[in-house]
Amino acid sequence: MIRLIVTDMDGTLLHDDKSMPDGTFALIDALHARGIHFAAASGRQYASLRDNFKEHATYMHFIAENGAVSADGATDTILRTHPLPLDKAIELIRIARSLPDTFVVACGAQAAYYESDSPILERNLAAYYHRRMLVKDLTALNEELVKLAILNIHGTQEFVHPHFAPYKEQFSIAVSAFEWMDIMMPNVHKGIGVRDLQQRLGVSRDETMAFGDFMNDYELLQEAAYSFAMKNAIPAIKEVATYETAFTNEEDGVIKEIRRWLQI
Structure with missing residues (x-):
């Protein structure tokens, strides 16, 4: 029996x-009526996710900020955070600043x-961080930070990730x-x-269904017995x-798979 469904957002549900997708909100209502919990898991901030579902x-x-923040939509409360040490966050910000065409977003539990x-x-902030603020100096922030998001439109795998290799055991x-x-x-x-x-x-894990498409969904899928890679997912x-959806995100693959399995 499925009691919890967790889906990634970009490249998966959206x-x-x-x-x-059309029918998403009606499906959430139907799941709620059956006592089945529905959760969105994303690199987006909690405020943005909440706005997405109205x-x-x-x-x-x-599950926001790729797992660094968990929240309960019913009470609109943060359940748990995993903050970065502020001194280390400042150190990492300075490294990212030094890279060409690279931008840093410092993410708190409530704002970016x-x-x-x-x-x-x-342009790249708008979809992911609805609650955001332009500041003079990120290293002067005196607030709990749960994540650093680094943007490089030429590709972070090639142009950013190698510069942080010395920190792979620490973070x-x-x-x-x-x-x-x-x-x-x-x-x-x-x-x-x-x-x-x-x-x-x-x-339990045996009562959990999950959907994902990219590497930040790897551990998500491992926690669900009914784990689905999107048809458009990376290899x-x-x-x-365990499974692959019959349709891509563009074809409403998550919605169709849930309806097929649960006969909703």
Whole structure:
């Protein structure tokens, strides 16, 4: 019996233009009526995720910032955070600053901060960080930070990730999309967010269904017996998942798979 469904957002639930598939909200309502928990797991901040689902967020849980933040939509409260040591965050910010065409977003549990007014950064921030603030100096922040998101439109795997190799044992460093890389505390990923929810809700791995498409979904899929790689997923995700969706994200693959399995 499925009691918890967790889905990634970009490249998984959402269309490529970031739009929500038709029927998503009706499906969330139907799942809630059956007592099935629905959660969104994303590199996006909690405020953005909540906005994405509007009033239906009250029927949901959220794993935000790639696992660094967990939240309960019903009460609109942060359940758990995994903050970075502030001195280390400053050190990492300074490294990213030194790289060409690279921008840093410092993520708190409730808001994101950035120090460049570049149109490139602003275009890429809009979808992921609805609650954000331009500041003069990120290293002067005196706030708990749960994640550093680093943007390079030429590709973070090639142009950013190698510069942080000396820190791979100290932090969780994940290329979350072609142009984004996230830095969090070690062993923080979407999978830990799923385990937190399972424990809180009294749900087992065998009662969990999950969907993903990219490497930041790897641990997420490992925490669900019913794990689905999207038809459009990268090969490594298809290898770790138990199943593959019959349709891509552009074809509403998550919605169709849930309806097929649960006969909703």
